[in-house]
Amino acid sequence: VPDQEKPVLAVDVDGVVSLFDFDEPPEEAGFELVDGVVHCISFASGALLRELIPHFDLIWASGWEDRTIRLTELLDLPTLPYLTFGGTARFGSADWKIGPLQEYAAGRPLAWIDDSFDPSCDAWARSRKEPTLLIRSEPHLGLQSPQVGALVGWARSLEFDADDSYSGA
Ligand SMILES: [Mg+2]
Secondary structure (H helix, E strand, O other): OOOOOOOEEEEOOEOOOEEOOOOOOOOOEEEEEEOOEEEEEEHHHHHHHHHHOOOOEEEEOOOOHHHHHHHHHHOOOOOOOEOOOOOOOOOOOOHHHHHHHHHHOOOOOEEEEEOOOOHHHHHHHHHOOOOEEEEEOOOOOOOOHHHHHHHHHHHHHHHHHHHHHHOOO
16 A cells, blocks of 8 residues: 555666666676566665655565565565556657556655656646656666765655745744
8 A cells, every 4th residue: 555645756667777778897786687687677666666665655666566575575665556558668768658657646745766757757747736757767877875965855855845835934
């Protein structure tokens, strides 16, 4: 059951947790076999995602779909829900995530970290009535500490705004 009190955080896998486009193997990462394919998994991203759990309702937003279950073991994460895309997932793009994300996060603030935003994602984010934050990752680095700081700061600013609106000013 999602925690309706917290903003949603949609987390991509390829380019956020599973790294590519690097010249040298990244630090704090390792090659792991997932469903018959070798991926360079950022172990650093696991620790960073754990820092975000108190502040957000996390959901995987990736063509990995049920393969994300393996990531919970590799990254020592609690089981997280994942979106499904009915066969529309395409590597290197993200517009196919918008419909399912809109449905999942309807009426709630949403942050989304991904390496493949295109203008349709930016336009959708601007069109949402609820606070919406897109954070772009670099596929050779994945999730990084400054992005976690930005996300936590954003989540806290929402709490502040909510408290403010109850003050009856
Ligand atoms: Mg990606």
